[in-house]
Amino acid sequence: MLAPIHDRLKAELAHLKEQQQYRQLPNLEHQGRHVISNSKKLLNIASNDYLGLGGDTALQHEFFEYLQQLPATDFPKMSATSSRLLTGNDAQLQLLEEELEQWYEVAAGKKDSASKKAALVINSGYHANIGILPALTALPVKTLILADKLVHASIIDGIRLSQNKACTYRRYRHNDYEHLAMLLAQAEDTVERIIIITESIFSMDGDRADLPALVRLKAQDARIELYVDEAHAVGVLGKQGCGLAEETQTLADIDYVVGTFGKAFASIGAYILCDDTVKSWLVNHMRPLIFSTALPPINHAWTRFILTKMPELQASRQHLAQISVQLGQTISSSHQASSAPQDVSYQSPIVPYILGDNAKTITKAAQLQAAGFYALPIRPPTVPANTARIRLVMNAKITTEDCARLIEYL
Structure with a gap:
């Protein structure tokens, strides 16, 4: 140097x-x-x-005993060794996504196919937020992003990576939905898509977004999509532990539900619950997913084990x-x-x-x-x-x- x-x-x-x-x-x-x-x-x-699951040795011993009962051919690998699009898409990972979808359906109380969400597991919450938003805004569609002033740094970085000729953004005052409504009213008629972004529980202040209020705003304009980061609410709120969206019964009204396994789950990784078409789009356009080695299957096995405990x-x-x-x-x-x-x-x-x-x-x-x-x-x-x-x-x-x-x- x-x-x-x-x-x-x-x-x-x-x-x-x-x-x-x-x-x-x-x-x-x-x-x-x-x-x-x-x-x-x-x-x-x-x-x-x-x-408090991260330091629960009894829970860890229970998991290891479960692993010891598995046939050698089913024992989770210690490394994925490549990205999901190559050889990293292990059975543990695919089962985890299926179980997340089932968890969501129970929490949402929805059984009809129209409200069904697809799950996509990602390496971390940071990978999720810096990857999903640029992928969503890759279409040449005039898009306006409106984000709460106090959203996490990873969301801000994702928004910055999303800026292009078709996509602009503004930030509304923290939890100030009158200000948000004013920004929505100012949106030009040429804007084809509006993505409102918020955390459900804010990481530094610990307060909550008013998800029902955001759902009501969404209902007023067909262009609006909701992106909610539940990182600090997953495991903490809701009877199933699915977060604030479950507690407020707004799961089915949110287009992009992002959660993490690195906090209350005491594991590693993240996920998005979204429309199946959107999931396919992310698989094709989300750079952190395409170009990162997948997490080790042993970690996904632990996450699945914790997921079974969440409702209890x-x-x-x-x-x-x-x-x-x-x-x-x-x-x-x-x-x-x-x-x-x-x-x-x-x-x-x-x-x-x-x-x-x-x-x-x-x-x-x-x-x-x-x-x-x-x-x-x-x-x-x-x-x-x-x-x-x-x-x-x-x-x-x-x-x-x-x-x-x-x-x-x-």
């Missing part, structure tokens, strides 16, 4: 340190619901393992809701300078403790770690300027007593 470029990199990194925005990879050891950081055992309240985990979801509300009430009360708990409805297991200042947030995170909690500061540009926060994340293995102890230190 040329010395002047190297010096500039060092200077920019030094500037990040001055701004309290410098990132480093942590050295961690995982032990169930705890992590070992700097030789100290800390309760993990920073993970997206919402159901309602008690875990209810406990998760209870401790999340308990924590949310404390945060709400502290922001309102009141000792009386506020009436906080359940949004998600993500409870942001917004402190604003970077240095103050880093200090508070260090205090929580000293008290035995693995809490991390989240700073710009991950979140908007002056909204640095500690992203407190509950999971179903955290006890009521754990939650009460955390509240003491807040």
Whole structure:
């Protein structure tokens, strides 16, 4: 590397340190619901393992016992070795897609073929969002994308990759459907297609989109399609664990339902539920799918195993809701300078403790770690300027007593 470029990199990194925005990879050891950081055992309240399945050794042993009962010819391979379009389309992967479709049908309560969705498994949520959107907008059709201001970075990158002569985009204020309606009204008559994009649970604020309101907006204009990223809602909401769309009974009204296995599923990978024709289009035009080696079949076997458990985990979801509300009430009360708990409805297991200042947030995170909690500061540009926060994340293995102890230190 040329010395002047190297010096500039060092200077920019030094500037990040001055701004309290410098990132480093942590050295961690995982032990169930705890992590070992700097030789100290800390309760993990920073993970997206919402159901606590990632550290459930009993569940893992059950899976391994299941594998041992399989004939040698059926044992899942440890690597796919190529893309799905070559030799990577293993039986485990095809079964997973079939079971996802069945899971969706039960959650949607729909049995007619007109409402049936096809499942396509993808390597990660990031691969999904940077691949699906450019593929959908590859047609020479004048398209307008309208995305919530706070959608995930992967969606923003997917939108940027979608920009072409036929496709433009705008972003509406977070969860502001009057602003969205205004942008829809401003759409030119020459626009043939409008794609509204939102997360169902937003990753940094932990609040929900109003999916029924979006469905009502969609019903007013035949050009509108809905794209909903359920990454932080899958496994967390709905009787089947299918997410906010299941809970709000809007599954059948959403054109593109994207979910992930890397959070509540404690696995890896992602999926989209969409029209069968759209699935075929993605197989032919989605670059991250076409040009990536498929995930190992052993991972798909684990995901299938977890999928069978999802409908049985309602008690875990209810406990998760209870401790999340308990924590949310404390945060709400502290922001309102009141000792009386506020009436906080359940949004998600993500409870942001917004402190604003970077240095103050880093200090508070260090205090929580000293008290035995693995809490991390989240700073710009991950979140908007002056909204640095500690992203407190509950999971179903955290006890009521754990939650009460955390509240003491807040």
